[in-house]
Amino acid sequence: MLTTKLRLSSALIKPLRLHPRWSSSAAEPPPAGGHLPGVATSNTLRTTRDVALRTPGITWADEDPSGPDRNIVGGRETRKMNTYQAVRDAMSIALMKDDTAVIFGEDVAFGGVFRCTMGLAEEFGKERVFNTPLTEQGIAGFGIGLAVMGHTAIAEIQFADYIYPAFDQIVNEAAKIRYRSGGQYDVGGLTIRTPTMSVGHGGLYHSQSPEGFFMGASGLKIVIPRSPIQAKGLLLASIRDPNPVIFMEPKILYRSAVEQVPVDDFALPLGKAETLIPGSDLTLLTWGTPVYHCETAMHMLSSPPPGINAHIPKSLRDAKIELIDLRTILPWDVETVVESVKRTGRLVVVHEAGLTAGVGAEISAEVQKRCFLKLNAPVKRVTGWDLPAALQYEKFNIPDAVRIVDAIVETLSY
Amino acid sequence: MASLARFRIPRRLPLLHGVRSIQTTADTTQLLQNAPSDDPSVPFTVKLHEDSFHTFNCDKPELEVQVTKEQLLTMYRQMQTMRRMEMAADALYKAKMIRGFCHLAIGQEAVSVGLEHGIRPDDRVITAYRCHPFAVMRGGTVTGVLGELLGRQNGMSHGKGGSMHIFTPSFFGGNGIVGAQVPVGAGVAFAQKYMGEKNATFALYGDGASNQGQVFEAFNMAKLWNLPAVFVCENNKYGMGTPAERSSSNTAYFTRGDKIPGLQVNGMDIIAALQAVQYARKWAVDDEKGPLLLEFVTYRYGGHSMSDPGTTYRTREEVQRMRSTRDPIRGLQRYIEEWGLATEQELKQLDKDAKAEIDAAVEEAKKSPEPLTKDLWSDIYIKGSEPPFMRGREREEASVFVLYCLDEVTN
Numbered sequence: 069m070l071t072t073k074l075r076l077s078s079a080l081i082k083p084l085r086l087h088p089r090w091s092s093s094a095a096e097p098p099p100a101g102g103h104l105p106g107v108a109t110s111n112t113l114r115t116t117r118d119v120a121l122r123t124p125g126i127t128w129a130d131e132d133p134s135g136p137d138r139n140i141v142g143g144r145e146t147r148k149m150n151t152y153q154a155v156r157d158a159m160s161i162a163l164m165k166d167d168t169a170v171i172f173g174e175d176v177a178f179g180g181v182f183r184c185t186m187g188l189a190e191e192f193g194k195e196r197v198f199n200t201p202l203t204e205q206g207i208a209g210f211g212i213g214l215a216v217m218g219h220t221a222i223a224e225i226q227f228a229d230y231i232y233p234a235f236d237q238i239v240n241e242a243a244k245i246r247y248r249s250g251g252q253y254d255v256g257g258l259t260i261r262t263p264t265m266s267v268g269h270g271g272l273y274h275s276q277s278p279e280g281f282f283m284g285a286s287g288l289k290i291v292i293p294r295s296p297i298q299a300k301g302l303l304l305a306s307i308r309d310p311n312p313v314i315f316m317e318p319k320i321l322y323r324s325a326v327e328q329v330p331v332d333d334f335a336l337p338l339g340k341a342e343t344l345i346p347g348s349d350l351t352l353l354t355w356g357t358p359v360y361h362c363e364t365a366m367h368m369l370s371s372p373p374p375g376i377n378a379h380i381p382k383s384l385r386d387a388k389i390e391l392i393d394l395r396t397i398l399p400w401d402v403e404t405v406v407e408s409v410k411r412t413g414r415l416v417v418v419h420e421a422g423l424t425a426g427v428g429a430e431i432s433a434e435v436q437k438r439c440f441l442k443l444n445a446p447v448k449r450v451t452g453w454d455l456p457a458a459l460q461y462e463k464f465n466i467p468d469a470v471r472i473v474d475a476i477v478e479t480l481s482y
Numbered sequence: 483m484a485s486l487a488r489f490r491i492p493r494r495l496p497l498l499h500g501v502r503s504i505q506t507t508a509d510t511t512q513l514l515q516n517a518p519s520d521d522p523s524v525p526f527t528v529k530l531h532e533d534s535f536h537t538f539n540c541d542k543p544e545l546e547v548q549v550t551k552e553q554l555l556t557m558y559r560q561m562q563t564m565r566r567m568e569m570a571a572d573a574l575y576k577a578k579m580i581r582g583f584c585h586l587a588i589g590q591e592a593v594s595v596g597l598e599h600g601i602r603p604d605d606r607v608i609t610a611y612r613c614h615p616f617a618v619m620r621g622g623t624v625t626g627v628l629g630e631l632l633g634r635q636n637g638m639s640h641g642k643g644g645s646m647h648i649f650t651p652s653f654f655g656g657n658g659i660v661g662a663q664v665p666v667g668a669g670v671a672f673a674q675k676y677m678g679e680k681n682a683t684f685a686l687y688g689d690g691a692s693n694q695g696q697v698f699e700a701f702n703m704a705k706l707w708n709l710p711a712v713f714v715c716e717n718n719k720y721g722m723g724t725p726a727e728r729s730s731s732n733t734a735y736f737t738r739g740d741k742i743p744g745l746q747v748n749g750m751d752i753i754a755a756l757q758a759v760q761y762a763r764k765w766a767v768d769d770e771k772g773p774l775l776l777e778f779v780t781y782r783y784g785g786h787s788m789s790d791p792g793t794t795y796r797t798r799e800e801v802q803r804m805r806s807t808r809d810p811i812r813g814l815q816r817y818i819e820e821w822g823l824a825t826e827q828e829l830k831q832l833d834k835d836a837k838a839e840i841d842a843a844v845e846e847a848k849k850s851p852e853p854l855t856k857d858l859w860s861d862i863y864i865k866g867s868e869p870p871f872m873r874g875r876e877r878e879e880a881s882v883f884v885l886y887c888l889d890e891v892t893n
Contacts (some may be wrong), residue, residue, distance in 0.1 A: 080814025170676075195676070201706070201838070206665045206699030213669020221669075233693060238698075240659050241666065248647040248656065251861040286862045310864040339869060358889035 098219040106369060107360045112344045112391075113295055116148050117146040122352050124299050124339060129165075129304075129333035146328035154296035154329045155184045155261070158303040159222060161333050163192045166220050169307070171197045173207060173224025177380045181226060182263055187415045204230050208237035208260065215255035215312070222307060228264035228316055232462070235281070240314040255309035261303070263314035264292065265357045265420050271459035277356075277452070279316055279397045279423035283430060286327040287337060289313040290397040292356045296327040301336030302395065309338055318356040334412035341401035343408070347390030350480055351408045353431065354418040355394040358467060362391055362418055365472035374469065376470065381412035384480050397427055405431065406438045414482075416475050418467050430466040445482035448473045498572055498733050502714035504779050505533035508750040508813025510650045511782060513821045514546065522551040525672070528817075530771035534754040540743035540774070543761040547753055556666045557599060557752055558818060558829065561591040561811045562836040564615040567624050570613065571631055575788045579848070580631045583658075584645045585612045589783040592752040592810035594619055595682060595844045600759025606654060606674065609686035611646040612716075613656030616686075617621050624840060628847035642857065661694030664713065668700040671711035671773075682710040682766040684759075690721020692735050701739050702772070708772035712762045713739065714751070715775065718782040723795040736777035742746075743771075749778030781808065815829070 630637030667685025
């Protein structure tokens with residue numbers, strides 16, 4: 069079992085290393101050094117110190133958040149990190165500042181299959197960063213027990229696909245304990261990290277996006293970051309949030325997304341979406357890996373590559389698309405989304421999980437109710453099909469830039 | 483089918499030759515010296531039946547146990563109170579005042595009361611859904627338990643949990659999911675070890691839950707990390723409606739921990755239960771030997787839950803025989819009378835006191851109002867970190883938690 073897991077994961081890591089400029093456009097590969105942005109060249113990534121330190125919503129742990137917004141960034145340093153380094157950096161800060169914090173999971177002591185805990189066992193000791201048996205349900209229950217004692221438990225489920233044995237503990241125990249004990253007990257110190265979404269070749273049990281399954285579990289929070297800065301700030305906020313949080317890290321972004329990440333202790337707000345690109349004609353809402361597919365699709369719309377040129381009406385090419393990263397899936401930021409859709413009149417939701425009862429279904433229902441008279445087109449969902457993420461079909465299953473641009477065109481010309 | 487039925491009825495479980503089964507009588511402990519008559523707190527020695535314990539990779543506990551008159555009388559009163567509380571719950575359920583699920587522990591009082599007398603207040607206990615006596619013994623109140631069952635504000639979880647959801651600071655609750663509390667207990671024990679506390683966690687589960695995968699996962703983690711966790715199997719012979727022999731390939735539950743040693747205990751004799759718990763606590767805390775499995779062989783008189791009459795999978799005669807020959811309360815009553823610790827009259831007075839306490843608690847619990855409507859949405863997220871709206875909170879589904887908080891302040 070273990071060797072299978074390790075072999076699979078090293079197979080996952082290798083191609084990422086070979087193709088750091090993995091493109092999000094599946095149907096029409098861009099020319100070498102092409103004009104379409106992917107993860108490596110995304111404009112949403114903050115690759116300079118100044119831009120990184122001015123990340124919207126950032127709160128520094130050493131500054132009083134109730135004070136006036138000073139926006140002074142002098143004296144703070146950044147370091148170039150990819151997502152797994154940023155995750156590691158966040159956990160290192162959590163362990164350093166909180167003596168009760170421990171990290172445990174399958175293979176975390178030697179760094180984890182995605183290297184997120186690299187060196188932490190050496191740095192903080194094997195009592196605080198330790199391996200568990202292959203026992204996902206046990207890990208979750210154990211973490212709940214630890215957290216119910218007021219400790220900070222940072223559990224890792226090696227792949228989000230393996231979270232299902234722990235589903236009972238998470239939904240029935242972690243989510244409900246505050247309620248069913250009348251507020252006497254809580255597991256606010258529990259954070260479950262798990263790598264999610266597809267890499268293009270993960271197959272049935274290494275490419276799923278299970279965030280939607282937890283959406284009905286009131287009491288939980290679900291967070292999915294899109295970049296290194298987001299990962300660090302949101303993970304630190306999740307670890308310190310007084311509610312149990314499932315923190316899902318898009319695994320293809322571990323290496324491919326690189327930013328200048330502030331080295332200080334900081335947090336980004338949970339429950340808040342971020343508008344990455346403002347617009348007025350259509351709201352494009354997504355989270356995790358598809359953020360970059362959406363960005364690619366927006367470029368395809370404004371300057372279509374030759375292959376799809378004929379399919380993009382000239383009249384639509386100047387459309388202003390508003391790109392929103394939802395970031396927290398539960399509780400999701402209804403206000404930001406609804407405010408945006410009321411302005412644009414159109415919504416396209418993109419996620420990797422299947423269509424039926426996916427997160428997009430909940431968002432569409434809520435938006436059509438709140439924005440019914442403002443909508444100029446039905447809410448469109450671009451998602452994985454209602455299918456297992458089968459290995460050979462993964463590229464067809466993942467919503468790519470072409471499917472997104474097609475949905476944008478359809479919605480704009482409705 | 484008729485011939486099959488005839489074949490089934492007289493069938494007896496085969497007894498293994500050469501293995502003496504555990505003694506489950508409640509009254510076979512012998513007095514070794516006369517109890518001191520003047521001071522009720524002076525200990526004296528009694529000797530348990532030699533088949534009170536079976537061991538697996540560990541030494542047998544001493545059969546000679548030190549007890550005091552005070553302790554035995556307290557235990558008697560507590561066991562009576564627990565039984566009467568469960569009987570009151572039964573009556574309230576049948577009067578349709580308690581709704582939903584309700585699992586009673588009548589017949590198993592020696593485990594909950596014996597456990598409490600063998601551990602310290604700052605040890606931790608976690609159990610499954612048959613949790614009412616543990617909640618009271620661990621610092622709760624009878625009113626709090628009955629109030630919770632009735633879904634009233636004075637319930638221990640403010641009426642929001644119900645039967646399986648009762649907690650105290652050292653009791654991590656009844657837990658409704660079969661077996662789910664066992665790895666949680668391992669986590670609690672780890673936290674104790676991590677903090678260097680001189681305490682143990684007692685994680686209880688039943689013979690039915692013992693076959694859940696996560697129970698074994700918890701065993702493994704506890705042994706791997708040498709946690710001060712005592713895994714307590716309350717073997718009441720039936721997992722819901724299935725006899726232990728038909729659900730478990732190995733019904734010697736104390737041997738199922740692999741490298742974890744185990745102790746099988748007569749769970750009907752409270753003095754044996756007390757001695758076993760003291761042994762387990764010393765094992766896990768003082769001797770730092772890591773986890774231990776403790777199996778109490780006990781019996782529940784009632785059905786699995788209120789919707790189970792408890793007579794479809796066992797005979798009425800079997801239940802009656804257990805009641806008349808193995809009852810833990812009658813056993814202790816006999817010790818107290820035979821050893822000259824109290825007269826029948828004095829014990830009757832204790833019974834009356836227990837009954838009066840329960841009757842008063844029932845009335846007090848009934849008087850408490852049901853939870854407020856607004857608390858339907860509290861305790862999901864911590865105050866101040868709630869989502870801006872929650873589905874179903876009101877017809878418009880657009881109510882804002884901030885407004886609700888303001889309401890509360892101005893009210």
